[in-house]
Amino acid sequence: MNENIAASENQLNKNTKDTKEKIQSFGRFLSGMVMPNIGAFIAWGIITALFIPTGWRPNENLAALVGPMITYLLPLLIGYTGGKMVGETRGGVLGAVATMGVIVGADIPMFIGAMIMGPVGGYAIKKFDEAVEGKIPAGFEMLVNNFSVGIIGTIVALLAYLAIGPVVLGLNNVLRAGVEGIVNVGLLPLASLFIEPGKILFLNNAMNHGVLGPLGIQQVNEIGKSLFFLLETNPGPGLGILLAYWVFSKGMVKQSAPGAVIIHFLGGIHEIYFPYVLMNPILLLAVVAGGASGILTFSALGAGLVATPSPGSIFALMAMTPRGGYIPVLAGVIVSTAVSFLIAAYFIKRNNNKLDENELMEAKEKAVELKGKKSKLTVSRIIFACDAGMGSSAMAATNLKSKLRDVGLDIEVINTSINEIPKDAELVITHEGLSSRAKAIAKDAEHISIKDYFHDSEIDCLITRLQKKTNVAGNSEVSETEDNGILKKSNIKLNQKSVEKTEAIKMAGQLLVDSGYVDKDYIDAMLKREEQLSTYIGMGVAIPHGVGSSKSSIKKSGMVVLQFPNGVDFGEEKAYLVIGIAGSGNEHLNILSNIASALEDEEDVEMLKNTKNVEKIYNKFTAETM
Structure with a gap:
């Protein structure tokens, strides 16, 4: 019975882990749709803040850009x-066509519809391309490519217009009705359950001017001010989101957040923070809680405005605040910002703490390739490129696929334009006039x-070379080996006395310096990286390393391992293994993959924490890389 219970618990844990991974993957997918376009949102926000009638530099002519954008x-x-x-690229074209279907006929910006129909369009053309792979006669590639996009585009656009668009509009109506119902029964803080998600769906104007505005005007006539004018226009929840991204995220998100803060909080364009929530929908909890706490504070302190602040900047809120009412309004904004x-x-x-884990998973996948799933002796994919990626390269790719099949080679061949050549391409064939660009x-x-x-004789030579290499790889029973200079036994230090986190990082950094892997200033880069985001990755392991700008301080890739049996405090967690990394290329990925594998086994983790034998750690981390 105990075995059955244990098996059930293991299955439950596995299902929970799988669910978490799917949620994280979904979040990364949403982020991938939104983040490349943040610059466009900022451009729209600047134009809006400047030129609308209530903007900083009203201009009727230039404000005409706001609506279409x-x-x-x-x-x-x-x-x-x-x-x-x-x-x-073909999926992108279909995604845009499908999105047009939800845009037409709607009186609100269809961002949710776009996030649904864009991937649907891409998926439709992807499945079509897979179905006709290798079946298109040479010379008909461009014809099939163009007409397939046109026909499938027609279908998905009609689907979006007739089905998806009305569903999204129906959801908007539900949210609006929810706000009206909650306001009518007097449960104002709960209105945030509808107001904040409704704002993200770009229902802010509909709710503010259609529901809350009229109620506010009536209340002003009765008591001289109204709380209703603060419910939707409070910049606090959005400000809290943007500040959190500014402080705790990294990369493009972190860099774009300060500009968004200015446009949102000072310019009053709340829409600027909506994409930051859309890319990580769990943050709806933050804006709802921030909005509710702000409403509670406004209510408790008797805050109110004399009219709707438009646009909803902090300056506009102050301008609409009656004499003597500034402290209650500011208090509500501050509280909602803090909670959000x-x-x-x-x-x-x-989410960011998963990034290092993702790096380990990528390293693991890379190591699999190096260990034989994708032999270095063979080519797994050939890119045929021409200027447009549709005509000559498409026909040539079809022709080469046929030749490869005839000699028994199963190698993927794809055609693309010069500008769309994948960065990780292994082998690229182009006309000599295009080679420099490729x-x-x-x-x-x-x-x-x-x-x-x-x-061309070069193609015939390539096929002959690939045949020979495939035969060599097929007959070889010994995988490629390389001398492992990344991790040395002398750089595995066991049974270290517990110290402060910064001291442990300095110890790892100094060991990298002494071993000739990095310059002295790399240690400061490791400390700076830790200040930005913890390098603790879970299971008692931390992997301190430098920030991206410290690459110039790395002489060659190397790793060191420090074992602290009693642990080193990394925030709320203890690290028993502190693994210093300096990576100038991909040479260290094999060892990173072994670390990732070891973390999946609790017995391995316990062994690594407590072993007194350097060989055990060395063998575990360098397995199959020697």
Whole structure:
């Protein structure tokens, strides 16, 4: 019976882990649709803040840009990006066409519709391309490619217009009705359950001017001010989200947040923070809690405005505040900002802490390739590129696929435009007049220049070479080996006395310096990285390393391991293994993959924490890389 219970618990844990991974993957997908277009949102926000009638520099002529940008441009960009993520460039085109279907006929910006239909369009063309792979006669590639996009685009656009659009509009109506119902029964803080998600769906104007505004005007006539004017226009929840991204995220998100703060809080354009929530929907909890806490504070202190602040900047709120009412209004904004910030910070930090784990997983996948799933002796994919990626390269790719099949080679061949050559391409074939452009894009790939797309001797030589290499790889029973200079036994230090976190990082950094892997200033870069985001990755392991700008301080890739049996405090967790990393290339990925594998086994983790034998750690981390 105990065995059955244990088995059930293991299955439950596995299911929970799988669910968490799916949620994280979904969040990363949403982020991938939104983040490349944040710059466009900021451009729209600046134009709006400047030129609308209540903006800083009202201009009726220039303000004409505002409506079309938010109605058409921004949803189409998201739809194109979502489609391209699923189905590459053709998927992007289908994603934009499908998004147009939800835009037409709607009186609100269709961002949710775009995030649905963009990937749907990309998925549709991807499945079609897979179905006809290798079945298109040479010379008909461009015809099939163009007409397939046109026909499938028609279908998905009609689907979006007739089905998806009405569903999203129906959801908007439900949210609006929810706000009206809660306001009518007097449960104002609960109104945030509808107001904040409704704002993200770009229902802010409908709720503010259609529901809350009329109620506020009536209340002003009775008592001279109204709380209703603060419910939707409070900038606190959005400010908390943007500040949390600014402090705890990294990369492009972190860099874009300060500009968004200015546009949102000072310019009053709340829409600027909506994409930051859309890319991580769990943050709806933060804005709802921030909005509710703000309403409670406004109510308790008797806050109110004399009219709707438009746009909803802190300056506009102050301008609409009656004499003597500034402290209650500011208090509500501050409280809602703090609550939203704290909740958002938790989720953003937790998400970012997965980044190092993701790096380990990528390293693990890379190591699998190096260990034989993708033999270095063979080519797994060939890129045929031409200027447009549709005509000559498509026909040449079809021709090469046929030749490879005839000699028994199962190698993927794809065609693309020069500008769309993948950065990780292994082998690229282009016309000699295009080779220089191709080499500038795929610098690490092998490039073959040809004069004739179909009968060039270089292609025949390539096929012969691939045959020979495949035979060598197939007959080889010994995988490629390389001397492991990344981790040395002398750089595994056991039974270290517990110290402060910064001291442990300095110890690891100094060991990297002494071993000739890095310059002295790399230690400061490791400490700076730790200040930005903890390098603790779970299971008692931390992997301190430098910030991205410290690459110039790395002489060669190397790793060191410090074992602290009693642990080192890394925030709320203890690290028993502190693994210093300096990576100048991909040489250290094999060892990172072994670390990732070891963390999946609790017995391995306990052994690594407590062993007195350097060989055990060395063998575990360098397994199959020697």
